Amino acid sequence: MSEPPKERVKYIDTNLNLPYHYYAGDYKALYLRALKDKKILGSRCSKSGKVFVPPVIASPETLAPCDELVELPHRGIVTTFCVVNVPVYGREIEIPYVVASVALDGADVSLYSLIQECAAADVHMGIRVEAVWKPDGERQGDHTDIRYFRPTGEPDAPFESFIHRL
Amino acid sequence: MKRPVAVVGVGQTHHTSKRADVNVAEMVREAVDRALLDAGLEHDDIDAIVLGKAPDPLEGIMQPEQYLAGALGAHLKPIIRVHTAGSVGCTTALTAATHVASGLYGRILTIAFEKQSEGNAMWALSPNYAFTQPMVAGAGGFFAPYCRAYIARSGAPGHIGAVVAANARENAGRNEYAHLRDPMTVEEALNSMMLWEPIRFLETCPSSDGAIALVMANEDHARRGPRKPAWLKAGATFTEPMYVPGRDQVSPLAGRTCAKWVYDKAGIRDPWNEIQVAEIYVPFSWYEPMWLENLGFAPLNEGWKVVDRGDQKMGRHLPINPSGGVLNTNPIGASGMLRFGEAALQVMGRAGEHQVGGVKTALGHAYGGGAQYFSIGILAAEL
Numbered sequence: 399m400s401e402p403p404k405e406r407v408k409y410i411d412t413n414l415n416l417p418y419h420y421y422a423g424d425y426k427a428l429y430l431r432a433l434k435d436k437k438i439l440g441s442r443c444s445k446s447g448k449v450f451v452p453p454v455i456a457s458p459e460t461l462a463p464c465d466e467l468v469e470l471p472h473r474g475i476v477t478t479f480c481v482v483n484v485p486v487y488g489r490e491i492e493i494p495y496v497v498a499s500v501a502l503d504g505a506d507v508s509l510y511s512l513i514q515e516c517a518a519a520d521v522h523m524g525i526r527v528e529a530v531w532k533p534d535g536e537r538q539g540d541h542t543d544i545r546y547f548r549p550t551g552e553p554d555a556p557f558e559s560f561i562h563r564l
Numbered sequence: 565m566k567r568p569v570a571v572v573g574v575g576q577t578h579h580t581s582k583r584a585d586v587n588v589a590e591m592v593r594e595a596v597d598r599a600l601l602d603a604g605l606e607h608d609d610i611d612a613i614v615l616g617k618a619p620d621p622l623e624g625i626m627q628p629e630q631y632l633a634g635a636l637g638a639h640l641k642p643i644i645r646v647h648t649a650g651s652v653g654c655t656t657a658l659t660a661a662t663h664v665a666s667g668l669y670g671r672i673l674t675i676a677f678e679k680q681s682e683g684n685a686m687w688a689l690s691p692n693y694a695f696t697q698p699m700v701a702g703a704g705g706f707f708a709p710y711c712r713a714y715i716a717r718s719g720a721p722g723h724i725g726a727v728v729a730a731n732a733r734e735n736a737g738r739n740e741y742a743h744l745r746d747p748m749t750v751e752e753a754l755n756s757m758m759l760w761e762p763i764r765f766l767e768t769c770p771s772s773d774g775a776i777a778l779v780m781a782n783e784d785h786a787r788r789g790p791r792k793p794a795w796l797k798a799g800a801t802f803t804e805p806m807y808v809p810g811r812d813q814v815s816p817l818a819g820r821t822c823a824k825w826v827y828d829k830a831g832i833r834d835p836w837n838e839i840q841v842a843e844i845y846v847p848f849s850w851y852e853p854m855w856l857e858n859l860g861f862a863p864l865n866e867g868w869k870v871v872d873r874g875d876q877k878m879g880r881h882l883p884i885n886p887s888g889g890v891l892n893t894n895p896i897g898a899s900g901m902l903r904f905g906e907a908a909l910q911v912m913g914r915a916g917e918h919q920v921g922g923v924k925t926a927l928g929h930a931y932g933g934g935a936q937y938f939s940i941g942i943l944a945a946e947l
Contacts, residue, residue, distance in 0.1 A: 408584060414624050448809040458805035480708035481761035482701045497701055499709055506809035523716060561717050564710065564813050
């Protein structure tokens with residue numbers, strides 16, 4: 399019988415791997431179903447008029463209902479971002495890559511998304527971007543249905559218009 | 565505090581990248597033994613135990629309070645576990661303090677720890693949850709965009725982050741418990757690899773194994789102890805949700821609210837001139853100027869000027885993180901309690917080589933989550 403490595407007794411390797419099954423709730427399920435149909439839904443606060451995306455059923459700020467669903471454009475601006483040079487565990491993505499806060503036109507909170515189809519060095523605060531979707535038939539109704547955002551070539555948004563709503 | 569509360573014992577492990585000689589329970593016990601010895605107490609003297617650590621996926625140990633009850637001396641005593649992400653260490657100390665302030669408990673043992681070498685904190689904090697966009701890039705990737713926004717809106721010059729990192733390292737060199745202590749220059753920090761632009765490798769905290777324990781006591785016990793106590797003048801935690809319209813992620817309202825609350829309770833009108841040392845939670849160097857503003861030590865967009873003038877260095881107006889801080893020692897769950905405990909050591913006059921002269925009032929601070937949880941304690945030499 400062969401001997402195990404000498405140091406092996408100093409530690410034990412274990413993997414924890416458990417399946418989970420999360421319910422969206424009927425309200426957020428509307429958002430997921432809309433993604434499948436290539437639509438982005440937000441919800442408007444009945445008190446402040448602010449628009450949340452993904453939609454929330456009540457505002458964390460005013461605590462009022464947000465029961466009006468609104469369809470949002472697929473375009474917005476990069477408010478701020480990070481250029482990542484760290485290889486991503488369990489994901490095939492070329493480094494460097496850009497992760498950004500994207501404020502969709504008409505939304506009051508930002509999404510977090512990849513920016514692709516341009517060099518990392520070309521991404522900057524205020525650049526206009528649009529969503530790139532998975533093709534018809536491949537969208538499953540989850541946040542990966544939007545693969546990433548890419549620059550539109552439109553003029554940049556002015557700094558003051560987004561620096562206080564990252 | 566409704567009733568006076570004091571820190572009467574402090575014990576910490578030597579922090580390092582890998583404690584392969586001890587398991588989690590043994591490592592935690594090391595800090596507990598040191599804190600009890602420091603307070604001149606035995607386990608029998610302790611009424612209850614308050615434990616804190618960061619998210620369970622970091623070590624993969626669910627219910628650490630269950631596993632650690634024996635090592636913590638919790639036999640036939642109350643134990644609770646506190647959890648507020650990175651801020652948890654400071655929140656745990658404040659939870660221990662409220663136990664004492666309630667009048668129900670005379671002496672509390674409180675502990676916080678992390679053994680990062682046993683798991684992978686970076687990816688444990690970036691899971692693909694069903695209903696949120698994946699963070700995909702660890703804590704650095706999450707916070708880097710807000711550092712970028714800080715630089716853009718304050719006009720801070722690019723070298724400030726490196727200056728913070730080099731100063732923190734110089735401080736850590738005087739702290740025998742710190743993880744990273746080798747000298748490092750501003751140039752070395754500037755020339756280190758860009759990990760999460762604008763955050764460089766040497767502007768980033770390490771992964772550490774370590775623990776800290778404190779004994780906190782009521783006035784009667786504190787005055788009878790063998791050492792000069794550190795009195796908790798005020799302490800508070802405030803939270804804000806992640807996605808709020810107009811949320812200022814660079815200088816979050818919850819942090820400003822928390823600071824104002826504790827200053828009001830502690831009777832502090834001018835924190836810059838009434839506090840002599842601050843241990844604040846800076847895992848990425850740009851957070852030092854950001855928190856100097858959030859904590860009211862500098863006007864909005866001018867925190868970097870404090871760093872540029874060097875007013876936060878040892879021997880200057882307001883030394884920040886004389887211990888070397890989170891940038892040089894980051895057992896995540898323990899990091900907030902280290903800030904609180906180091907602030908206590910400073911007012912006790914027992915911080916050793918990194919003691920600041922003439923400390924009457926010290927601030928300990930931590931933040932966590934998506935810069936959502938804030939926790940601050942004000943410690944004082946006199947009640």
